[in-house]
Amino acid sequence: MFSCQTRFGGGGAPGGGDWIGADTWNPAEKPVVDGEIDWPDARIGIALEGTRRVVRANNLPTHPTGRFPIARGDDAYAYDRNPNSIRPQDILLELPAVPTLAAEATCVPMGMIAFALTGVAIYNALDALGRDAPAHEIQDACGGHPQRSGQYHYHSHAPCMADTRSGAGGHSDLAGYALDGFGLYGLYGDGGRVLSNADLDACHGHIHGLDWDGARRDLYHYHLTPEYPYTIGCFRGAVERAALASPPPNRPPEGPPPLGGNRGEAILRFAAEALGVSVDALRQAVGPPPPDFARAARVLGLDEEAVRRAMHEAMRSAGGQGN
Numbered sequence: 001m002f003s004c005q006t007r008f009g010g011g012g013a014p015g016g017g018d019w020i021g022a023d024t025w026n027p028a029e030k031p032v033v034d035g036e037i038d039w040p041d042a043r044i045g046i047a048l049e050g051t052r053r054v055v056r057a058n059n060l061p062t063h064p065t066g067r068f069p070i071a072r073g074d075d076a077y078a079y080d081r082n083p084n085s086i087r088p089q090d091i092l093l094e095l096p097a098v099p100t101l102a103a104e105a106t107c108v109p110m111g112m113i114a115f116a117l118t119g120v121a122i123y124n125a126l127d128a129l130g131r132d133a134p135a136h137e138i139q140d141a142c143g144g145h146p147q148r149s150g151q152y153h154y155h156s157h158a159p160c161m162a163d164t165r166s167g168a169g170g171h172s173d174l175a176g177y178a179l180d181g182f183g184l185y186g187l188y189g190d191g192g193r194v195l196s197n198a199d200l201d202a203c204h205g206h207i208h209g210l211d212w213d214g215a216r217r218d219l220y221h222y223h224l225t226p227e228y229p230y231t232i233g234c235f236r237g238a239v240e241r242a243a244l245a246s247p248p249p250n251r252p253p254e255g256p257p258p259l260g261g262n263r264g265e266a267i268l269r270f271a272a273e274a275l276g277v278s279v280d281a282l283r284q285a286v287g288p289p290p291p292d293f294a295r296a297a298r299v300l301g302l303d304e305e306a307v308r309r310a311m312h313e314a315m316r317s318a319g320g321q322g323n
């Protein structure tokens, strides 16, 4: 996986459990967060508006979840005391309706990298400590859990994603959209075979004919797999800053003071403050994602390592923790 964040610390579930082996882990042996809570206020709308696909949602799942915070009496509590409650988030994504491949792949950040049709965020495969999140963190029966701002999310294929495999040859249905606009599909490729990393490129995708908004196209798309990195290894399309900045974080009570705006804005504010420059100057200097630290350092007359450190620190402060 090509992770934007390369240094980790703090947050997340404490230890590993018996279900984790040397190179594998056994989902059947891992505890599941108890409960069956319905979210009648769940709301997701996806609309084609010109060349854009606009996703509006409140990030509450359209399926039941476990009971969070994890209760003392839950067997999961021994391994993960996730203290967060599931809370609605304002999601507004404007994605290219027909995305194109970028010249270079870009890294996947912590936080949301894709949005599932079940109405919730999909994160990358890492927890706040940089470990395999599906292996180390405890999820509910639908494969999700909330982080510090209450955003319910998956790190892997979720059993509650509907997949009728209605595509040609039993290809999986669309499960969600990556933030570069490409589709994220279920576990099955053409011929109805469960895909593995070997079938996909480093970003976890491939190209073949698909029904895309009612038309048959040869289009790049990602797949979920049962093996790490589970979702998206890197972005093959262009990701706009605005997409990565969504959703506006509901500040965790113990987190930094409210900043307003979205997460990207919060990151810039934290980093700008640490570096003693204005938010606008820093925004200009780092350019569109992924941030160009060398260029930023040059433009701002600062040390590159200092810029890198400030940005990474800011990403953590702005909600990377408890991924």
Ligand SMILES: [Zn+2]
Binding pocket: 171, 185, 188, 189, 190, 206, 208, 221, 223
């Ligand atoms: Zn496919």
Ligand SMILES: [Zn+2]
Binding pocket: 123, 133, 137, 145, 146, 147, 153, 154, 155, 322, 323
């Ligand atoms: Zn998580």
